[in-house]
Amino acid sequence: MNNFFHAFRRHKGGIIGLVVLALVAVMALCAGWLFPDSPWDIVNAPYLPPLSDDALLGTDTLGRDIATGIAYGARVTLVLAIVSTAVSILVGITVGAVSGFYGGKVDQVIVGFIELFQTIPGFFLAVVLVAILTPTIGTVILAIALVSWPPLARLVRAEFMSMKHREFVQAAMLSGQSSTRIILTQILSNSLSPVIVSGPLMVASAILLESALSFLGLGDPNAMTWGYIIGASRSVLRDAWWMSVFPGVAILVTVLALNLVGEALNDALNPKLARKRTS
Amino acid sequence: MKRIAAFLARRIVKSILVLFMIALFNFFLVRAAPGDPAEILAGQSGAADAEYIQKLRQDFGLDQPIPVQLMSYLKHIAVFDLGYSHRQQAPVATLILNQLPATLLLALTSFAFALLAGVALGIQAALRVGKWGDTVITTIAMLAYATPLFWVGLMLVLVFSVQLQWLPAFGYESVGTALTGFARVIDIARHLMLPAVTLGLFYMAVYTRLTRASMLEIRQLDFVKTARAKGLSERTVITRHVLRNALLPVITYAGIQAGHLIGGALLVETVFGWPGIGRLAFDALVQRDYSVLLGVFFMASIVVVVVNLITDILYTVADPRIELK
Numbered sequence: 001m002n003n004f005f006h007a008f009r010r011h012k013g014g015i016i017g018l019v020v021l022a023l024v025a026v027m028a029l030c031a032g033w034l035f036p037d038s039p040w041d042i043v044n045a046p047y048l049p050p051l052s053d054d055a056l057l058g059t060d061t062l063g064r065d066i067a068t069g070i071a072y073g074a075r076v077t078l079v080l081a082i083v084s085t086a087v088s089i090l091v092g093i094t095v096g097a098v099s100g101f102y103g104g105k106v107d108q109v110i111v112g113f114i115e116l117f118q119t120i121p122g123f124f125l126a127v128v129l130v131a132i133l134t135p136t137i138g139t140v141i142l143a144i145a146l147v148s149w150p151p152l153a154r155l156v157r158a159e160f161m162s163m164k165h166r167e168f169v170q171a172a173m174l175s176g177q178s179s180t181r182i183i184l185t186q187i188l189s190n191s192l193s194p195v196i197v198s199g200p201l202m203v204a205s206a207i208l209l210e211s212a213l214s215f216l217g218l219g220d221p222n223a224m225t226w227g228y229i230i231g232a233s234r235s236v237l238r239d240a241w242w243m244s245v246f247p248g249v250a251i252l253v254t255v256l257a258l259n260l261v262g263e264a265l266n267d268a269l270n271p272k273l274a275r276k277r278t279s
Numbered sequence: 280m281k282r283i284a285a286f287l288a289r290r291i292v293k294s295i296l297v298l299f300m301i302a303l304f305n306f307f308l309v310r311a312a313p314g315d316p317a318e319i320l321a322g323q324s325g326a327a328d329a330e331y332i333q334k335l336r337q338d339f340g341l342d343q344p345i346p347v348q349l350m351s352y353l354k355h356i357a358v359f360d361l362g363y364s365h366r367q368q369a370p371v372a373t374l375i376l377n378q379l380p381a382t383l384l385l386a387l388t389s390f391a392f393a394l395l396a397g398v399a400l401g402i403q404a405a406l407r408v409g410k411w412g413d414t415v416i417t418t419i420a421m422l423a424y425a426t427p428l429f430w431v432g433l434m435l436v437l438v439f440s441v442q443l444q445w446l447p448a449f450g451y452e453s454v455g456t457a458l459t460g461f462a463r464v465i466d467i468a469r470h471l472m473l474p475a476v477t478l479g480l481f482y483m484a485v486y487t488r489l490t491r492a493s494m495l496e497i498r499q500l501d502f503v504k505t506a507r508a509k510g511l512s513e514r515t516v517i518t519r520h521v522l523r524n525a526l527l528p529v530i531t532y533a534g535i536q537a538g539h540l541i542g543g544a545l546l547v548e549t550v551f552g553w554p555g556i557g558r559l560a561f562d563a564l565v566q567r568d569y570s571v572l573l574g575v576f577f578m579a580s581i582v583v584v585v586v587n588l589i590t591d592i593l594y595t596v597a598d599p600r601i602e603l604k
Binding site for chain 1: 297430436575
């Protein structure tokens, strides 16, 4: 464990990423305190450029404060991304574990499904799903989870297939442990590092997906999100650049930070690979 | 030859299975949605009149039990009858086929851009590994990787259309100029530039990373040392030995990219008003014209399945070592 922290600390990008993520999280947590008004309230004149009085980042076409929107948007976007990633990790691990551990017919069917999901245009699938089931927090999470689980399932499956024949697993089988117990206590605990590495990257792509859905107007109508602010002011881009630029920067910075953390985790958990990459 | 034929047959069966699953998905999605399927298909915004909804019910047998409905739906899909758009007063299939060429043009251009720019940047980065040139390229790739597609589009419009006024920001060609021949091609190409770059940027980053990583790996292999040892120039070693082998993983990604390109086209065509099937899907979304939306999804899946089939074939031709399974 000490080794891990040491390796992670050596990765400057990872540290920067963590700091940025902490700042975004603090902004999300303190949104209500920093900006007491609701992000939907019209608090100012419309079309105020940034650095105006009482509107640091300007106001939108109706006079809603952009900075307030970004702070509250951080809440929605982060929660949605984390919950949907948690769901898809749960599904991905379960499906991958079953497929890799049992093999045979079950495996064939599951691999067929994974391939199906990786062939069809995922973003389209998410759009169709949310549009027809009507946009709510629940359908957005469902859609993001539905298109994000297959790569992880594939990863976990490969891990389980290689672990299955290792001696300690064979020993557990011989000692008469149940399959469920072997899966949970023997194999899963030893194959978590690829899952941990994919975690931040999956949250990052969930944020991108969620923003794209909200941009198209497919977010929950009661949830202020970064993508929504950009989508709502897209048509006035020529006259009011700040309405699109700042929320976009928020997305970019957050996703970039998550990618950096993911990379640092990868290097820390796979030291051999890291050394090879820099040589 | 026989092996290839059998392989192809299996692939085609698989592709049809994928399309069948998507048809099933569309069918059950509409029925899982809150409300009357006929009204959902007709568009919920109240534009559809009672007579039309009644006709829809009859056409799709929506008053019949679910299995009968499913059979009737699959029969329609099998002959590419995707329904009728009451709003646009045209069959959905016709609407889609009219808009498809624009999307294909956009997708192919951005694919070419992503591949050429990505491989070029990847090579340059690998040749300068650890120096500042490498750092600049890896940083660009990282940024392109983390930026939302639609936002890149908006920012490019802001810089190149609004500020610099170099390129048009909207549409397929200039309206009301009646250009012909070469002048028209140039005009369309100018309109194509920003959307194609936007759509290709993410995969440019992917290809940059892939090329860089695989060049660095292959550079250390024995056959490259042999090539150097026998006195080949650095240039020949790189182009003939390293690059050729480094490009294999890049080809693998081309098939995966098809799905992303079509999905991204939905966003890019919306931002740039590009008249393809993505724009059609967005308009359908806004107008709640769901038979068009589902039709575009089905068509997009057909395109992806066909592209995957083609890459599979190309792959086996390009690299005979690959097993046909």
